[in-house]
Amino acid sequence: MRIALTALLSPLVAAAAVVTSPVGARALGSLTISEAGLGTLNLALDKKENDEAAAGALQASVAAGCNFVDTAEAYGFGNSERLTAWAAARAGIKIGCGPGELHVATKFAPVPWRPNAESVVEACRASAERLGVEQIPLYQIHFPDLIQPLKAFGLERRKDEEYWEGLARCYEMGLAANVGVCNYGPTYVARVHAFLAARGIPLASNQINYSLMYRKSVEATLAKCAELSVPVISYFPLANGLLSGRYDADNLPKFPKSLTMKKYVVGGADGFPDGGYTPLLRELQRIAAARGKSVPQVSINYVVSKGAIPIPGARNAEMAAANMGAMGWRLSEAEVGALEAAADAIGFEFSSGGFRLE
Numbered sequence: 218m219r220i221a222l223t224a225l226l227s228p229l230v231a232a233a234a235v236v237t238s239p240v241g242a243r244a245l246g247s248l249t250i251s252e253a254g255l256g257t258l259n260l261a262l263d264k265k266e267n268d269e270a271a272a273g274a275l276q277a278s279v280a281a282g283c284n285f286v287d288t289a290e291a292y293g294f295g296n297s298e299r300l301t302a303w304a305a306a307r308a309g310i311k312i313g314c315g316p317g318e319l320h321v322a323t324k325f326a327p328v329p330w331r332p333n334a335e336s337v338v339e340a341c342r343a344s345a346e347r348l349g350v351e352q353i354p355l356y357q358i359h360f361p362d363l364i365q366p367l368k369a370f371g372l373e374r375r376k377d378e379e380y381w382e383g384l385a386r387c388y389e390m391g392l393a394a395n396v397g398v399c400n401y402g403p404t405y406v407a408r409v410h411a412f413l414a415a416r417g418i419p420l421a422s423n424q425i426n427y428s429l430m431y432r433k434s435v436e437a438t439l440a441k442c443a444e445l446s447v448p449v450i451s452y453f454p455l456a457n458g459l460l461s462g463r464y465d466a467d468n469l470p471k472f473p474k475s476l477t478m479k480k481y482v483v484g485g486a487d488g489f490p491d492g493g494y495t496p497l498l499r500e501l502q503r504i505a506a507a508r509g510k511s512v513p514q515v516s517i518n519y520v521v522s523k524g525a526i527p528i529p530g531a532r533n534a535e536m537a538a539a540n541m542g543a544m545g546w547r548l549s550e551a552e553v554g555a556l557e558a559a560a561d562a563i564g565f566e567f568s569s570g571g572f573r574l575e
């Protein structure tokens with residue numbers, strides 16, 4: 218593992234101020250993780266054809282100093298967890314919590330047919346089995362208990378607290394070394410933090426959509442996480458590929474991505490300005506050229522510089538290696554400010570169509 222252990226305390230994301238975080242590994246609960254992790258969502262979906270690509274992405278990430286991988290039971294119905302275990306073995310790295318081991322984060326999906334706290338414990342055991350470990354380094358609740366099929370009939374029963382109880386049991390039983398949440402807004406992050414604190418359990422992280430193109434919408438969440446000293450893990454740090462800089466009017470995303478992404482790239486419809494995100498892309502390209510870095514590296518480094526932990530997805534070794542080049546350096550405050558000004562000027566954010574944070 219080539220990780221500088223110079224700054225073990227993760228600097229907190231300051232929502233409004235332009236600050237850059239110190240270079241070095243991050244504390245995430247009991248784990249010491251690299252500045253960036255690898256997201257596996259897209260690898261799982263291509264499992265059959267791309268097992269070698271998955272192994273390559275993980276191997277290249279580890280070779281570049283990454284020791285953190287994010288997966289979920291919901292990705293490919295368990296395939297992503299199995300694939301992660303398989304790829305880790307291929308890369309010759311053991312999944313675990315110790316130095317030199319791969320710190321894998323996975324997630325519990327709160328779905329209506331899961332009734333109570335024991336559902337979390339059972340799911341955690343199943344995830345541990347698929348990952349081939351006795352203890353999961355970081356176990357997260359994937360989203361608040363929002364799927365309420367009978368809501369229209371006035372029958373809503375939010376089981377969030379029961380799931381938090383289950384998360385606490387996983388921690389206390391040693392099934393999970395650390396516990397976290399995803400897609401929690403300021404209210405819920407404060408509530409789960411207090412619930413766990415009453416049991417003496419730290420909330421290790423909150424994983425949210427956070428990037429240069431999705432900051433305004435999460436300001437209150439970032440501020441609450443900073444106040445509670447809860448590290449933020451950023452998913453979609455590349456805004457699903459937009460901030461990799463590969464798309465412009467001549468290189469539009471392919472179907473089905475085109476359906477949701479075209480408006481961001483070229484604009485001119487649905488209230489998006491003509492030219493879409495092009496002015497922001499130009500600023501990214503300008504800074505990347507001046508720095509001798511690539512556009513995806515600058516975009517990912519933006520998140521790192523703000524003190525959050527990005528988990529960019531990569532389809533193969535080439536992308537993974539390139540993305541990990543976002544570690545070990547920092548944008549200057551002036552560059553961060555210029556990027557934020559350019560992002561503000563385009564007048565829209567990248568919405569994944571996902572969760573509204575509560």
Ligand SMILES: NC(=O)c1ccc[n+]([C@@H]2O[C@H](COP(=O)([O-])OP(=O)(O)OC[C@H]3O[C@@H](n4cnc5c(N)ncnc54)[C@H](OP(=O)(O)O)[C@@H]3O)[C@@H](O)[C@H]2O)c1
Pocket residue numbers: 255256257258259287288359399400424425451452453454455456457458459461463474513528529530531532535536537539540
């Ligand atoms: N907690 C949650 O609710 C939640 C939700 C979503 C995602 N996640 C996690 O966050 C991770 C990251 O999200 P994501 O992968 O969907 O989005 P992302 O990291 O913003 O974007 C990844 C995509 O960007 C493109 N890309 C990546 N590196 C590139 C490079 N070096 N050059 C050119 N293009 C590059 C690829 O697009 P193509 O695929 O088009 O090739 C890749 O699939 C996921 O893997 C998952 O672990 C969590």
